[in-house]
Amino acid sequence: MADSKYQQIKSHILQRIETGRWQEGDAVPSENQLAGEFGVSRMTARRALQELAEQGVLQRTQGAATCVAPLKSQSSMLQIRNIADEIRERERHHRAQVIELAEIQADNALAAHFALPVGSKLYSSLICHWQDDEPLQLEQRFVNPALAPDYLKQDFSALTPHEYLCTAAPLTEAEHRVEALLADPLAIQYLHLQAGMPCLRLHRTTWSRDGVVSHALLTHPGEKYQLGGHLTFVPSERINRR
Structure with a gap:
């Protein structure tokens, strides 16, 4: 395309x-x-x-x-926040549980995200990030091998996919979408949730100048996660002076 x-x-x-x-x-x-x-x-x-x-x-x-x-x-x-840095800034301990690293074929939805033909090779990872003794985020990520060819060779218990990708394919753009949903089987198993419990899922797509680098689904227990930000507004009198 x-x-x-x-x-x-x-x-x-x-x-x-x-x-x-x-x-x-x-x-x-x-x-x-x-x-x-x-x-x-x-x-x-x-x-x-x-x-x-x-x-x-x-x-x-x-x-x-x-x-x-x-x-x-x-x-x-x-800048996109790294989950390990967020946990350490709270003076808590971060641990990554690497569940799966695999090569897959893109289905219709993933092919559309990456602007690739259906059946194209992608890399896939499933990692659970822990804060102290509690699972905090389940990260399911799909990566373009053309932009991060050594992705599956990394030790993601020592560094996060975010940290690796920022070096392998420096990010220039990101798109986020937040979804509220009930715990699915993966969230139940790895985030230790009960069926029907609420979750927040962040859909994140990142680009380098050469194309889409990754698409990630970041799932959090609803009671342990909140969205926030800080905006600075220009006073109207400053605008009027321009």
């Missing part, structure tokens, strides 16, 4: 940043320049620049050139 034009523009910009051709603070081509180079509308070029700005890769200021954002800003905006 060919990338859309705006995705091609994003990949073009990310490739130049990752290779060091464009450094922190460097101006990137304007909407008009990108539109001409890629043969697209200015609106398409604007969408690509805006999405990279929202991810913290670029900085856009009205009336000024769009520039490569400081690296500190990029890493914080693109």
Whole structure:
């Protein structure tokens, strides 16, 4: 499946940043320049620049050139929390129980997630993350072997899949969807839940500049997990001054 034009523009910009051709603070081509180079509308070029700005890769200021954002800003905006770090920050002990590592064939749903033909090879892992003496997260993950060829060779009792993939295929994008559901057979078995108990499942798909890296289902006992975040809003008087 060919990338859309705006995705091609994003990949073009990310490739130049990752290779060091464009450094922190460097101006990137304007909407008009990108539109001409890629043969697209200015609106398409604007969408690509805006999405990279929202991810913290670029900085856009009205009336000024769009520039490569400081690296500190990029890493914080693109960061996905590692379950082992979260547990250690609570001064608790993390332990990973590796249940399964396997090579599988993509069914219709997985093939759609990875934009690959049905039956394509994927890697699969099933890992239960423990906090002290309690199971806290069941991680079922599917990985593109073309982007992480040594995935099945890793010792995931010593490092998490997240930590490995951040090195093997540095992440540029992520998509999350949260689902409330009742415990399924895997959650009952490995999270020590009773049938009918509530769970929260985070569906997470991650990309590098070369394509989809992984799709993960992260299941938590409902009573032991909560979603949260911190947003900073710009006061209206600051907006009016621009």
